[in-house]
Amino acid sequence: xxxxPHVVVLGAGFAGLEVARRLHRTRAQLTVVDRHNYHLxxxxxxxxxxxxxxxxxxxxxxxxxxxxxxxxxxxxxEVKGIDRASRSVHFAHRTLSYDYLVVGxxxxxxxxxxxxxxxRTFSLKSLHDASRLxxxxxxxxxxAAASSDPALRRWLLSFVVVGAGASGVQLxxxxxxxxxxxxxxxxxxxxxEDVAITLVEALPRILAGMDERLAEDAARRLRxxxxxxxxxxxxxxxLEGGVVAGGEHIEAATVxxxxxxxxxxxxxxxxxxPGPGRRVEVGADLSLPGDPAVFVIGDNALVTGEDGKPLxxxxxxxxxxxxxxxxxxxxxxxxxALPPAFRYRDRGAMVSLGRFAAIADLPRLKLRGFLAWLLWxxxxxxxxxxxxxxxxxxxxxxxxHLAMKPGARIIVSQxxxxxxxxxxxxxxSRRRSA
Ligand SMILES: Cc1cc2nc3c(=O)[nH]c(=O)nc-3n(C[C@H](O)[C@H](O)[C@H](O)COP(=O)(O)OP(=O)(O)OC[C@H]3O[C@@H](n4cnc5c(N)ncnc54)[C@H](O)[C@@H]3O)c2cc1C
Numbered sequence: 197x198x199x200x201p202h203v204v205v206l207g208a209g210f211a212g213l214e215v216a217r218r219l220h221r222t223r224a225q226l227t228v229v230d231r232h233n234y235h236l237x238x239x240x241x242x243x244x245x246x247x248x249x250x251x252x253x254x255x256x257x258x259x260x261x262x263x264x265x266x267x268x269x270x271x272x273x274e275v276k277g278i279d280r281a282s283r284s285v286h287f288a289h290r291t292l293s294y295d296y297l298v299v300g301x302x303x304x305x306x307x308x309x310x311x312x313x314x315x316r317t318f319s320l321k322s323l324h325d326a327s328r329l330x331x332x333x334x335x336x337x338x339x340a341a342a343s344s345d346p347a348l349r350r351w352l353l354s355f356v357v358v359g360a361g362a363s364g365v366q367l368x369x370x371x372x373x374x375x376x377x378x379x380x381x382x383x384x385x386x387x388x389e390d391v392a393i394t395l396v397e398a399l400p401r402i403l404a405g406m407d408e409r410l411a412e413d414a415a416r417r418l419r420x421x422x423x424x425x426x427x428x429x430x431x432x433x434x435l436e437g438g439v440v441a442g443g444e445h446i447e448a449a450t451v452x453x454x455x456x457x458x459x460x461x462x463x464x465x466x467x468x469x470p471g472p473g474r475r476v477e478v479g480a481d482l483s484l485p486g487d488p489a490v491f492v493i494g495d496n497a498l499v500t501g502e503d504g505k506p507l508x509x510x511x512x513x514x515x516x517x518x519x520x521x522x523x524x525x526x527x528x529x530x531x532x533a534l535p536p537a538f539r540y541r542d543r544g545a546m547v548s549l550g551r552f553a554a555i556a557d558l559p560r561l562k563l564r565g566f567l568a569w570l571l572w573x574x575x576x577x578x579x580x581x582x583x584x585x586x587x588x589x590x591x592x593x594x595x596x597h598l599a600m601k602p603g604a605r606i607i608v609s610q611x612x613x614x615x616x617x618x619x620x621x622x623x624x625s626r627r628r629s630a
Pocket of ligand 1: 210
């Protein structure tokens with residue numbers, strides 16, 4: 197490796213990938229490590245779960261993302277620990293030493309101290325999660341179509357989404373569209389109204405943090421699609437076959453957890469105190485206080501915005517931070533002037549509401565309906581990594597939304613579906629309570 201400094205980037209998400217893309221004009225050796233061999237475009241995961249898009253539409257191999265170049269290595273491995281004293285990272289299959297370390301390992305679901313709820317719910321964080329949820333949705337419909345027991349059918353066709361932030365709202369809208377298109381077109385024995393989607397939220401409104409009037413518009417559109425909104429209703433328990441919320445026992449074969457996130461367990465690895473959401477507080481240049489060789493970015497970093505609140509977990513935040521850290525590292529290596537302190541440029545937030553509808557909360561503009569969807573679609577298409585993906589996504593949107601035809605609904609395997617649903621049976625706990 198000679199005297200070239202070694203930069204190790206942990207995670208090929210929005211943050212890590214941006215560092216790697218920008219760190220090209222230096223003599224540094226760069227190693228990017230991710231536990232997957234692909235970069236995932238999380239903002240479209242709900243469309244994979246609802247059978248609008250396919251896995252390859254929203255994920256791309258990291259090696260293809262980062263064209264081969266002198267000094268660049270891409271590795272697939274899982275981070276197991278970080279030793280700052282010896283400046284090394286322990287992975288499942290190797291140990292690497294670093295001169296600069298960038299940590300961008302993203303976030304996971306948080307169950308507010310009820311880890312037992314993880315096994316009873318579906319989440320929407322990874323390609324695996326979304327594919328598993330899609331299989332569950334399709335199995336529920338197949339089993340309901342084959343059943344003559346009205347109570348069992350009702351249970352199979354009931355879905356609860358916990359958490360009305362952007363992910364929960366987008367997913368509820370996509371599921372509602374799916375039930376209207378796929379069910380109406382192809383399951384003669386099921387009426388689309390038989391599919392019950394309940395969105396449960398502890399706060400008195402949906403999409404906290406977004407413009408209130410836009411959020412009201414989103415709530416109205418969800419209700420129009422048949423989604424039942426339970427606001428101001430914290431979930432008290434998650435059972436084998438449903439949830440208890442606001443004292444009500446809502447029976448549902450499929451419960452999807454979109455209520456909370458927490459950063460990957462990096463604070464322990466770095467030997468620092470975690471902040472809210474397990475995030476790690478960083479300095480103005482996004483390095484760890486007292487350790488200028490280590491940077492923490494994206495969903496892992498706790499950075500205060502100009503309004504005094506922590507920056508949200510958004511792809512735009514992660515990308516801007518990745519760009520900034522690349523500049524800081526290049527300046528340090530080349531001995532040039534350091535960039536000014538990191539400042540997030542807020543370009544707003546958008547939430548899709550299914551077929552040709554969205555809301556867009558931009559700094560100087562509030563959009564809703566089709567115009568907002570058009571903007572959402574253009575921005576997301578623009579952020580997808582390659583032309584092939586853009587083409588397929590546009591085609592799949594046309595097919596799903598214009599032709600009102602759901603995407604491919606192939607149940608590849610029931611393997612790994614240890615849930616009772618794979619056998620078409622209710623869980624014993626529900627039979628007892630029924
Ligand atoms: C369903 C959903 C919808 C969203 N919608 C939007 C949206 O509409 N707009 C928006 O701006 N943001 C959205 N977000 C948030 C956005 O995706 C995140 O803020 C962004 O991905 C954060 O980037 P990151 O690089 O910090 O983490 P990530 O993009 O999550 O990348 C982390 C990487 O680290 C890897 N990794 C994790 N642990 C390990 C380990 N131990 N070893 C090796 N590798 C590891 C992962 O495989 C992953 O590739 C959404 C998120 C979700 C889940």
